[in-house]
Amino acid sequence: MPIVINVQGATVVPETAVTVTPVEVFVTTEQRPVAVRVTQVRLASRQPLFVFVRSPQGKSTTVTMRVTLPSGEVTALGSTSVTDPSGKAVCIGSLSDIAGVEGTVRIEVLAGTTVVGSTVLTIVP
Secondary structure (H helix, E strand, O other): OOOOEEEOOEEEOOOOOOOOOOOEEEEEOOOOOOOOEOOEEEOOOOOOEEEEEEOOOOOOOEEEEEEEOOOOOEEEEEEEEEOOOOOOOEEEEEEOOOOOOOEEEEEEEEEOOEEEEEEEEEEEO
16 A cells, blocks of 8 residues: 655655565564563573564565664664565574663564564563
8 A cells, every 4th residue: 555645735645655564573582483472581681582573474575673772772683584475483683692781672673664563672680
């Protein structure tokens, strides 16, 4: 569906409307998508966390991952990944060495420059 922009009462439809497929984003403590999903971890944890994405069956999307730390610092993580059109979850990266990072970490998955999915991870003392 094209994005419609209203400008001073006129309707403008961009010539190159892009359809974006949303993806599910989740975090586990194991490199298996069926492992327990986590939304909160202890600051002292040294266990790596794995980020997975899943697109709807029949859809494949090229994505990258961006992480916003509690300090506001934004970091691109990993490389470009492609979701599985069968609907299976794909690991697109991991987070490790979170020592010293307390607060809310936002993980966003992008197709180009558009956020197509996100999740929040809370790091507690």
